[in-house]
Amino acid sequence: MLKIAYGAAGLAALAALTAGPANAQLLTHKDISLAMAVTMARTAIETCKGQGYNVSVNVLGRNGEVILGLRNELAGPATFENSMKKAYTARTFRQPSGRFAENVKGNPTAGALFLANIVPAQGALPIVVDGDTIGSIGVSGAPGGDKDEACAKAGIDKVAAELK
Amino acid sequence: MLRTAHLATGLALALTCGAATSANAQLATHKDLTLPIALTIAETAVQTCTAQGNKVSVHVVGRDGEVLVAMRGDGTGPHTMENSMRKAYTSRFQRRPSGEFAKQAKDNPTVGALHLANMIPAQGALPIKVGDDVIGAIGVSGSPGGDKDEACAKAGIDKVADQLK
Numbered sequence: 001m002l003k004i005a006y007g008a009a010g011l012a013a014l015a016a017l018t019a020g021p022a023n024a025q026l027l028t029h030k031d032i033s034l035a036m037a038v039t040m041a042r043t044a045i046e047t048c049k050g051q052g053y054n055v056s057v058n059v060l061g062r063n064g065e066v067i068l069g070l071r072n073e074l075a076g077p078a079t080f081e082n083s084m085k086k087a088y089t090a091r092t093f094r095q096p097s098g099r100f101a102e103n104v105k106g107n108p109t110a111g112a113l114f115l116a117n118i119v120p121a122q123g124a125l126p127i128v129v130d131g132d133t134i135g136s137i138g139v140s141g142a143p144g145g146d147k148d149e150a151c152a153k154a155g156i157d158k159v160a161a162e163l164k
Numbered sequence: 165m166l167r168t169a170h171l172a173t174g175l176a177l178a179l180t181c182g183a184a185t186s187a188n189a190q191l192a193t194h195k196d197l198t199l200p201i202a203l204t205i206a207e208t209a210v211q212t213c214t215a216q217g218n219k220v221s222v223h224v225v226g227r228d229g230e231v232l233v234a235m236r237g238d239g240t241g242p243h244t245m246e247n248s249m250r251k252a253y254t255s256r257f258q259r260r261p262s263g264e265f266a267k268q269a270k271d272n273p274t275v276g277a278l279h280l281a282n283m284i285p286a287q288g289a290l291p292i293k294v295g296d297d298v299i300g301a302i303g304v305s306g307s308p309g310g311d312k313d314e315a316c317a318k319a320g321i322d323k324v325a326d327q328l329k
Binding site for chain 1: 230
């Protein structure tokens with residue numbers, strides 16, 4: 001009787017294991033292709049150029065890795081680094097880097113500000129597919145983060161149909 | 165008389181030196197890569213390697229070794245970004261294919277340059293030249309063999325050959 005009880009308990013444990021498919025399957029997710037990153041970055045640069053601003057752009061992937069970095073030789077030397085850091089910030093916090101900047105305005109000692117590559121500056125947007133942040137695009141060089149952000153948005157909008 | 169002689173010497177010196185150092189009196193003029201040209205070089209290199217079935221990442225650096233374009237190829241190994249940058253930097257620094265530096269390092273493993281930041285003895289990068297002036301470099305990483313990387317780098321430069329003047 002005891003043995004049967006154990007056996008039943010074992011079966012129950014097995015059932016519990018098979019009920020945990022989250023651990024039993026590989027993760028499936030979408031990622032940004034280089035071609036898509038090039039289109040986004042080019043569009044961002046051209047959009048800003050059309051408004052009279054020279055900007056550098058970085059497009060990052062899911063892990064904050066640089067997929068594409070474009071230094072605009074007509075923009076200031078800091079813009080390359082800044083666009084990467086803005087993008088990294090947007091990817092990490094899954095929100096526009098400008099929103100992060102707003103959030104830390106009242107808390108200048110927020111821990112996140114002390115992490116590598118985090119910058120409280122507007123100009124980067126997360127790239128989202130079905131609620132999943134798969135990367136980000138950061139822009140730097142325009143006179144005002146809002147203008148940088150508008151060009152970042154133009155880049156994402158250009159490939160909106162493919163972000164699914 | 166002595167004074168006059170001194171004065172004359174001084175004048176002569178001042179005039180000669182002034183005229184002879186006109187190189188210092190002018191700003192340096194040089195050509196540099198634009199982003200559109202750098203982007204074309206990089207995209208062509210990636211496409212060339214992709215067509216050969218090899219996944220690569222590419223860096224194009226400018227005159228000062230600064231990164232102009234960093235391009236991570238789809239499905240590439242994570243080291244290919246660093247490697248392509250360092251190959252390009254090495255090629256720019258040495259003003260020659262990074263593969264030539266690799267050969268030299270093989271014969272002389274204690275060559276000082278090996279200990280400088282970003283230098284790497286690996287084939288796959290070529291200097292970008294206007295005449296004899298090295299204005300940048302392109303580095304490729306990811307192919308099974310530096311010679312294959314280098315061929316894609318060359319394709320990138322060839323694509324814009326008529327603009328490199």
